[in-house]
Amino acid sequence: MLSSGAHANDKTAIPTLSVSVLQFGTAHWELDHILHRGLDRKNGYQLDLTLVANLPASRLAVASGSLNGAVADLLWAQARFEDGVPYLYVPFSSQIGDIVVADDSDIGAVADLAGKRVGVAGGPDSKGWILLQKVAEQQGIDLAVSAEVQFAAPPLLSQALRREQVDVIITYWHFAARLRGEGGWRSAFRMSDLLAAVNLDRNLPVLGYVFPADWAEDHRALMDRFAASLQQAKKELSNGERPWQRLRPLMGNPEDGVFQSLREGFVAGTPLPLTDQRVADLHRLLALTGASPDHRMPANLFYRSQP
Numbered sequence: 001m002l003s004s005g006a007h008a009n010d011k012t013a014i015p016t017l018s019v020s021v022l023q024f025g026t027a028h029w030e031l032d033h034i035l036h037r038g039l040d041r042k043n044g045y046q047l048d049l050t051l052v053a054n055l056p057a058s059r060l061a062v063a064s065g066s067l068n069g070a071v072a073d074l075l076w077a078q079a080r081f082e083d084g085v086p087y088l089y090v091p092f093s094s095q096i097g098d099i100v101v102a103d104d105s106d107i108g109a110v111a112d113l114a115g116k117r118v119g120v121a122g123g124p125d126s127k128g129w130i131l132l133q134k135v136a137e138q139q140g141i142d143l144a145v146s147a148e149v150q151f152a153a154p155p156l157l158s159q160a161l162r163r164e165q166v167d168v169i170i171t172y173w174h175f176a177a178r179l180r181g182e183g184g185w186r187s188a189f190r191m192s193d194l195l196a197a198v199n200l201d202r203n204l205p206v207l208g209y210v211f212p213a214d215w216a217e218d219h220r221a222l223m224d225r226f227a228a229s230l231q232q233a234k235k236e237l238s239n240g241e242r243p244w245q246r247l248r249p250l251m252g253n254p255e256d257g258v259f260q261s262l263r264e265g266f267v268a269g270t271p272l273p274l275t276d277q278r279v280a281d282l283h284r285l286l287a288l289t290g291a292s293p294d295h296r297m298p299a300n301l302f303y304r305s306q307p
Helices: 026-037 054-063 075-082 129-137 153-164 173-182 191-197 213-218 219-240 241-253 255-269 277-288
Strands: 016-022 044-054 070-073 087-093 097-103 117-121 148-152 168-172 185-190 207-212
Touching: 016 026, 016 054, 016 219, 026 044, 026 087, 026 219, 026 241, 054 207, 054 213, 070 075, 070 087, 075 087, 075 207, 075 277, 087 213, 087 219, 097 153, 097 173, 117 129, 117 153, 129 153, 129 168, 129 191, 129 277, 148 153, 153 168, 153 173, 168 173, 173 185, 173 255, 185 191, 207 213, 207 219, 207 255, 219 241, 219 255, 241 255
Parallel strands: 016 044, 117 148, 117 168
Antiparallel strands: 070 207, 087 207, 097 168, 097 185
């Protein structure tokens, strides 16, 4: 692990919030912006980042109690709840993923995937793949049977698409953004279209910051301060390119087309405030992806911004 070292020598008696984040992950972009702009201090707390190389290390850090929080997806939080270890879920992003094809591909709808070579990131339990299959089932299509499906890591899938070893990939949004930014690739359709097809809100926070529920309850004011700084960071990142130029090295110094695509994709994933209806839709999404209706994360584990 690599400590950010931010505020390390400052002894001001304000609460500290320690968060584990992937060094090259998209959440690092907004958390680094918070530190750069001092949005943590302006909201009365000190953000301490620990940078890690992979998701298991990040989740282990928060599960072991060595750090307060980490980034995780909705299904991880639900699985921990089912295991009897609830987490408060603070919305981070509504980017559920993307379906990418070559510009000249004839794929433009779910029905077009039948008979195609389909690459899927995240394995058979990926929420994007599960959602895609549910929509296909509504149209009388069993993709697991009618398509040639391959599961692999996102970078390998991107290479397979470039080498024409697959016809389409279902991948994480930032890998899709990089492909589109390169040129020659497009979205066949959006994951948000799939949510709409099953009558769910298009803007559901499928990624969040997670904190042990008991700890978060004891530090509710700190959670409110963190959430306020997140909201401010997202607003500033949505309103201009200048902050992004400073973040460009954290993004891997991409070429202009990829840089713009990543920036636009991140901003497009800014989640709307949670409402009763959106929480109900999150519950429905969990049910679609296999969660028991009687054992889903309760509404109070989904953080709502304070008025």
